[in-house]
Amino acid sequence: MRAFLRTAVVVLALAGSATAASAQGIIPIAVEGRGGLALPQGGWDAAGSIDTGYGYGFNIRMQVLPLISVYGGWDKYTFGVSGSGNADASDAGMHLGGQVSLPLAAFTGVSPFAFAGLVFNRTEMPVGSNTMATESDREVGYEVGAGLAFPFLPAVTLTPQLRYRSHGAEFSAGGGERIDTTVSYLAFDIGVRLGI
Numbered sequence: 001m002r003a004f005l006r007t008a009v010v011v012l013a014l015a016g017s018a019t020a021a022s023a024q025g026i027i028p029i030a031v032e033g034r035g036g037l038a039l040p041q042g043g044w045d046a047a048g049s050i051d052t053g054y055g056y057g058f059n060i061r062m063q064v065l066p067l068i069s070v071y072g073g074w075d076k077y078t079f080g081v082s083g084s085g086n087a088d089a090s091d092a093g094m095h096l097g098g099q100v101s102l103p104l105a106a107f108t109g110v111s112p113f114a115f116a117g118l119v120f121n122r123t124e125m126p127v128g129s130n131t132m133a134t135e136s137d138r139e140v141g142y143e144v145g146a147g148l149a150f151p152f153l154p155a156v157t158l159t160p161q162l163r164y165r166s167h168g169a170e171f172s173a174g175g176g177e178r179i180d181t182t183v184s185y186l187a188f189d190i191g192v193r194l195g196i
Contacts, residue, residue, distance in 0.1 A: 028063035030196045032159065036189025038077045044183050050089060053079035055187065063196050067103060071115070072096045077185065081126050091183055093121030095143060111149040119143050123169040123183050141167020159191040
């Protein structure tokens, strides 16, 4: 909880400085808070035991060319698991990538965008029907997605998006045995961006 509060304070401080800088046209940086739902995909949910999840996170985005920006951030998604009592699965980590926007805001008021990047995540899964959990090693994977940017107020934009994320995960099964799987999910989330 303390780590979350520290992160929130840093994000708010960056939001204030990014908004001011953006208004002055000095530094093309924006911060964004996101939240949404995730649907497990593929082999990770082969038995149908992983329920729809929810998550939250933040991005910091810097515009490097008029229609191209780079982003980085952190997020966490939590999924219910059938037959595990009150234990949940979670997937959390950092991400880094690039985004391309289409210059349609002047005509439609909305700017479509697409993005792709790398994720560096760790997954936690419950063990059996109890509340104990096992944690995977950190693994590199990828994410791809697209969304729409709706200007809401000066320097405030709503950004709904759909993204697909996938990465490997290796768990300890006890007795020195290791289990490999691929964690994949489709996420729909909405962000509030402050800045460019």
